């Protein structure tokens with residue numbers, strides 16, 4: 001009855017499953033780590049709960065403790081939450097002149113980030129950029145942007161005293177059109193905390209500029225407050241993304257997780273200092289590692305998993321070269337393909353496989369087929385997996401039925417298995433084991 005779990009492959013990867021107790025114990029520590037990183041309490045609680053459900057029952061990798069395994073699961077789940085849709089580090093600025101509206105609290109880094117982004121747009125994307133400061137509250141603010149502009153070689157809208165933010169925004173828009181700019185960036189004034197006047201002002205500016213991107217700039221050190229700020233700006237103004245500043249400090253950046261969880265808006269960039277090139281594309285895995293602060297454990301688990309996979313594929317290659325290519329081997333390969341983004345994804349990565357990927361696609365090979373093929377192998381007995389040649393009509397019917405599929409589909413799988421086996425035997429004879437090994441890595 002435990003046929004399904006008794007395959008060679010399973011025995012190699014599983015030394016046991018995570019019990020509820022294992023998971024709970026480890027998650028207690030994780031929860032503390034999240035709170036220490038300034039993740040807001042409700043977000044930390046929900047996150048831990050979701051992971052608890054997901055982790056219980058998962059396999060533990062050989063040579064790793066249950067606690068370490070949980071940390072790795074948490075780390076991956078963090079990355080999932082932090083990763084938004086869309087490409088981080090990109091801005092929608094086609095159809096010139098496109099406007100980018102910068103919003104946020106005072107001192108969060110709006111002006112600095114405006115200039116950093118302008119520099120990036122100019123240097124990386126070859127855009128002609130115009131920057132305008134709408135900060136009429138502090139006289140020095142407009143000067144600050146003009147100085148930065150001169151420093152990075154990006155034009156700023158000439159300062160005219162006495163204009164209100166909406167008037168300046170209109171002037172920037174006109175000037176951007178007339179001057180042939182691709183992008184104009186509006187650097188708004190902030191307040192120490194959110195107030196009605198600020199929101200109304202930003203709304204009015206937004207209505208004038210119809211920004212292609214509205215970026216909320218948040219101090220990565222503010223932690224808990226960041227959630228409140230992000231929620232408010234998103235509800236009133238509608239933000240398209242977040243820039244997290246001061247990530248060069250000691251803060252662990254828990255704000256990132258809170259904001260993602262609460263607004264669902266992508267984090268696009270992180271600020272890593274006061275200099276104009278201290279701006280980087282947001283990388284979920286780096287920030288996840290920092291929030292959790294357990295990078296060494298994550299690295300350890302990843303290493304163990306890699307080693308195990310390598311050991312397995314080396315063993316498999318050796319056996320296959322001798323002509324032993326079992327259904328379990330095929331299943332392992334299919335599962336690896338799944339992990340690598342399916343058939344198309346994998347072929348795309350292999351040199352010279354582009355043509356084959358096309359053929360595979362034309363033959364109607366989608367990634368559901370991988371799932372179905374794995375299901376078919378799972379419904380074989382251990383003996384059948386080792387010796388598929390014993391499969392006659394009645395066994396075939398049973399297997400297909402077990403997987404909820406047609407016998408014709410099983411026949412296709414068996415044919416593929418035979419062809420792959422033949423190919424490998426040939427390669428083994430040709431003494432190209434090295435090449436196969438390379439291809440498997």
Ligand code: GDP
Nearest residue numbers: 106107108109110111112245246271272273274
């Ligand atoms: P604004 O009021 O939102 O426009 O904020 P500013 O752009 O004027 O920035 C306030 C201060 O924070 C300035 O001294 C900036 O140099 C500094 N700052 C901005 N971004 C970063 C960052 O990513 N790291 C560090 N360390 N300082 C930053």
Ligand code: MG
Nearest residue numbers: 110111135141
């Ligand atoms: Mg400013």
